[in-house]
Amino acid sequence: MEAIENVVIVGAGIAGLATSLGLxxxxxxxxxxxxxxxLRVTGFALATWTNAWRALDAVGIGDSLRQQHEQLDGLVAxxxxxxxxxxxxxxxxxxxxGDHEARCVKRKLMLEALEKELPTGTIRYxxxxxxxxxxxxxxxxxxxxxxxxxxxxxxxxxxxNSLVGKFLGFKKPAYTGxxxxxxxxxxxxxxxxxSNFLQFFGNGFRSGFIPCDDTTIYWFFTWTPSDQxxxxxxxxxxxxxxxxxxxxxNVPDQVRSFVEITDLDCFISSPLRYRHPWEVLWGNIxxxxxxxxxxxxxxxxxxxxxxxxxxxxxxxxxxxxxxxALNKKVSAxxxxxxxxxxxxxxxxxKKYAKERRWRSFELISTSYVVGVVQQSQxxxxxFLRDAIMVKFLAKLLLRKADFDCGKLHIS
Numbered sequence: 001m002e003a004i005e006n007v008v009i010v011g012a013g014i015a016g017l018a019t020s021l022g023l024x025x026x027x028x029x030x031x032x033x034x035x036x037x038x039l040r041v042t043g044f045a046l047a048t049w050t051n052a053w054r055a056l057d058a059v060g061i062g063d064s065l066r067q068q069h070e071q072l073d074g075l076v077a078x079x080x081x082x083x084x085x086x087x088x089x090x091x092x093x094x095x096x097x098g099d100h101e102a103r104c105v106k107r108k109l110m111l112e113a114l115e116k117e118l119p120t121g122t123i124r125y126x127x128x129x130x131x132x133x134x135x136x137x138x139x140x141x142x143x144x145x146x147x148x149x150x151x152x153x154x155x156x157x158x159x160x161n162s163l164v165g166k167f168l169g170f171k172k173p174a175y176t177g178x179x180x181x182x183x184x185x186x187x188x189x190x191x192x193x194x195s196n197f198l199q200f201f202g203n204g205f206r207s208g209f210i211p212c213d214d215t216t217i218y219w220f221f222t223w224t225p226s227d228q229x230x231x232x233x234x235x236x237x238x239x240x241x242x243x244x245x246x247x248x249x250n251v252p253d254q255v256r257s258f259v260e261i262t263d264l265d266c267f268i269s270s271p272l273r274y275r276h277p278w279e280v281l282w283g284n285i286x287x288x289x290x291x292x293x294x295x296x297x298x299x300x301x302x303x304x305x306x307x308x309x310x311x312x313x314x315x316x317x318x319x320x321x322x323x324x325a326l327n328k329k330v331s332a333x334x335x336x337x338x339x340x341x342x343x344x345x346x347x348x349x350k351k352y353a354k355e356r357r358w359r360s361f362e363l364i365s366t367s368y369v370v371g372v373v374q375q376s377q378x379x380x381x382x383f384l385r386d387a388i389m390v391k392f393l394a395k396l397l398l399r400k401a402d403f404d405c406g407k408l409h410i411s
Contacts, residue, residue, distance in 0.1 A: 005031045006326070008141055008151040010164055012039060012123050014107075015294025015311035016157030017114035020122055021059045022319025025408050028326055029119070031149070033141070035128035039115060041108040042268060044184040045218035047197075047210065047305030048105040049401030050095060055312035058408050061113045069103040070213050073195040075397065080202035080249030089395065095402035102197070102401070104210040104218050107308075129158070132167045132290075137342040139290055153322065153345055154290040157311075160273055162296035168284040170292070173273040173299045178371065179225045180302060181240055181269045183262040185217040191258075193217060198255060201374050205247050209258055217258045220302065222272070222371070223247065237264040272301045277365045285353035285360075289345045293318055298360035303371035304400055306363045313405040314356060320408055321352040359403070366400060 007023060009016045012034035020030045034040075048056075048069075056062035074090040091102045115123065128144040132154065139154040156164020160173050185191070191211060198209045207221045221244045225233070233240050244259050275298060285291060294311035325348030326341075 005149055005151045007031070007153040007155065007322070008033060008139075008149055009155045009157055010129050010141070010162075011157035011159060011294070011296070012036075012111075012115075012125075013157055013159065013294060013311070014110065014114075014308050015296070015314050016155075017111060017118070017123075018055065018059060018312050018315025019155060019157065019293060019318050020315075021061075021114055021117050022315050022408055023323060024118060024122070025059060026319060026323035026327070028319075028323050030122065030155075031151075032118075032123045033127040033129055033143070033149075034123055034125050037126050039108070039111045041111060043107050044182055044266070044268075045104050045106050045210070045212050045216075046110075046308040048103050048110075049305065049309050049397070050097070050099075050101045051306075051401050051403040051405065052309035052312045053101045053103075054097065054404050055309075055316045058316045058405070059114075059117075061117060064113055065105055065110060066103070068109055068213065069105050070195055070211055072102040072104065072197055072210070075197045075199060077199045077201070078251075080200050080205070080251060089398070091398070095398065097402055097404040100398055100401070104197075104212045106212055106216070106218075110308075129163055132164060134288075137289070137338045152289060152341065153326075153349075155318065156290070156292040156296045157294045159295045160299040162292060164290060165292045165296045168287050168290060168292060170275070170279060170283055170296075173275050176272045176274055176301060176368070176371070177224055178222055178272045178301070179229075179269060180272055181221045181244055181267060183219050183244075183259065183268075184266045185219065185258045185262045186266075187215045187217075187261070190214050191217050192254065193258075200249065200251050200255075202249055205249060206371075206374050207244075207248060207251075209255055219258055219262075221248075222302075233269055237267040240267045240269055272371075274300050274364055274368055277361045277368075280357060280360045280364065285357060286346075286349035289342055289349070291318070291349045291352060293356075297356065298364055300364045300367040301371045303367045303374060304363070304397055306367065306400060309401070310360065310363055313359070313403070316405045316408060317355050318349075318352045320406065321348045321355070323408075324348055324351075363400060366396060370396060 007030035009032045012032050023030050077087040131142045133140045138150050141149040156162050200207045205223045209219045293314035325344040
């Protein structure tokens with residue numbers, strides 16, 4: 001059976017739902033295909049910086065999420081070698097595009113907020129895409145259940161192992177040699193951390209603890225695993241917990257307790273992957289009537305907390321560029337009409353790709369370098385990082401977040 005759609009989005013993650021909602025706000029219906037049976041909330045929470053709040057406001061869900069999450073006052077970075085705070089950075093103040101704003105948002109609440117604003121039936125769950133092919137001015141999207149969907153526009157928001165990205169010619173993201181564990185600690189009463197983002201680093205390890213609200217702490221731990229680490233820790237939350245506690249280093253007892261009270265089913269571990277920056281510069285972000293967004297476009301390490309933020313930016317820019325193309329009246333008839341519309345879609349996606357190419361390059365590159373420096377070890381690197389680089393790297397967080405993807409209005 002072959003169904004026909006105007007816009008098909010593969011993946012109901014942050015990028016996919018933000019793009020779909022942006023299009024909906026501009027009067028364009030889309031179909032989102034999600035392979036899982038429900039919303040995927042792996043990762044627990046994400047740092048949401050000023051640029052992300054600009055995008056969330058553009059699609060109309062910023063205020064509802066603000067009410068559920070505490071605004072962060074600043075960052076305190078501490079060496080686990082010396083135990084001394086190396087940098088304190090306030091998140092208050094103005095940037096080029098207005099006041100800075102940072103919160104740690106629960107991924108589940110963000111996805112639910114995006115989904116809630118979409119028309120019923122927009123997301124089709126348990127719909128795994130197995131292949132894509134060209135068919136004149138359309139794309140044919142084949143699902144595992146044998147269904148084929150014909151679409152004017154195909155958008156891949158299907159993550160780091162994107163099938164649409166592969167169709168466009170992107171290679172599989174590269175492994176950095178580093179891994180990350182993540183967890184969420186829930187308290188019955190106030191956690192007592194306050195409103196600061198605490199970050200620790202030293203001896204090749206890096207960790208962070210961020211309050212989402214009064215009773216929830218999101219934390220992460222990154223390191224360079226050995227083959228033995230990979231074997232022992234794989235799918236074993238109890239050993240993951242012990243590994244983190246054994247390698248946190250010189251941190252306050254209160255911070256250590258956040259890991260200790262984390263339930264075993266709230267531990268996840270994953271290798272850190274990224275796209276080589278030059279692939280974003282020279283690769284096909286869009287080709288004809290297909291494109292990629294989110295992790296399918298710019299998988300990056302989490303070291304400046306911009307992966308999810310950039311995905312939200314993508315959604316707003318892509319919806320704006322595509323709506324501008326689709327809302328124009330087509331003057332030609334029948335086949336000529338299809339060709340004219342295809343050309344407009346192609347130009348709209350090229351405009352999106354142009355806007356996002358350098359931004360993606362910049363964020364991937366910065367994240368990678370910051371991660372290498374912060375997780376480095378050795379006396380010389382420890383001294384340089386603790387004495388000089390930490391303050392500079394901390395300021396980079398605000399500098400890269402001081403970006404405005406623009407409104408949804410189209411000309």
